[in-house]
């Protein structure tokens with residue numbers, strides 16, 4: 001059974017990790033969590049992003065935003081890099097989310113086929 | 125559209141956060157005795173005028189600029205209408221808002237409860253600086269969770285660290301299970 005006391009141990013572990021990684025994270029992974037996103041399934045996507053980031057200590061912070069203005073493409077995940085470069089992934093599901101972290105955040109490769117550009121440019 | 129009660133509530137809490145709330149209190153109170161579930165979200169955000177309150181369950185009310193219809197509250201209204209319930213919104217500009225939804229507990233059209241631990245985890249993740257209290261009850265038994273308490277324990281470590289968020293999700297769901305078991 002979990003108790004609030006567990007947090008003391010978790011605090012130590014978190015502090016150690018923060019010290020090791022100085023200088024913050026390289027990527028920001030942003031999920032659209034307005035009603036349109038949530039209705040389209042953004043909730044399990046966010047959930048999976050948080051789980052995978054915790055399990056693999058990926059070099060990113062996961063955050064949320066409101067309606068991105070492209071409701072038909074939800075769930076949407078945007079990845080922002082350090083130099084301000086920016087990729088928009090659309091129709092993301094939990095498994096795609098896990099792949100985005102592994103390929104894009106860990107290996108540095110954009111997964112073109114999941115991006116909004118692929119959809120818009122008829123890259124079917 | 126909305127698969128479960130937790131997702132409905134998440135919507136309402138997101139509105140509170142968007143309204144700049146520093147404190148949000150969420151209550152999910154089941155009563156076997158009176159065959160009801162009451163779900164309430166109380167915030168100290170910017171509040172709404174009487175006119176906005178009156179129109180808020182109409183999908184054509186939204187302050188969004190990205191899209192013309194607001195969905196969250198009208199979905200909840202749809203749920204309470206479908207499940208022998210009621211929806212009340214009390215709000216005062218500059219003070220805050222309380223949204224209370226009541227439904228019949230054994231209504232055949234009532235969706236499942238969903239994952240309240242995940243719901244709170246998502247809220248914290250999206251609004252670290254906001255203090256969130258969550259209360260779950262079955263008749264007189266209660267489970268209480270308060271981010272202020274967690275933040276105090278964490279001293280300087282962010283409550284939005286992914287490991288902590290996952291722990292919180294589990295802690296809340298365990299608490300809910302315990303209350304349900306006592307209730308039996």
Ligand SMILES: Nc1ncnc2c1ncn2[C@@H]1O[C@H](COP(=O)(O)OP(=O)(O)OP(=O)(O)O)[C@@H](O)[C@H]1O
Pocket residue numbers: 034035036067135139140143167169170171172176180183185186187188193194195196197198221
């Ligand atoms: N807790 C609240 N505090 C202040 N204003 C609110 C609150 N809840 C709703 N509102 C107001 O009512 C409007 C309609 O809310 P509603 O949930 O229907 O849609 P939305 O939040 O605009 O968009 P969506 O829910 O589709 O993402 C909001 O835009 C906001 O102006």
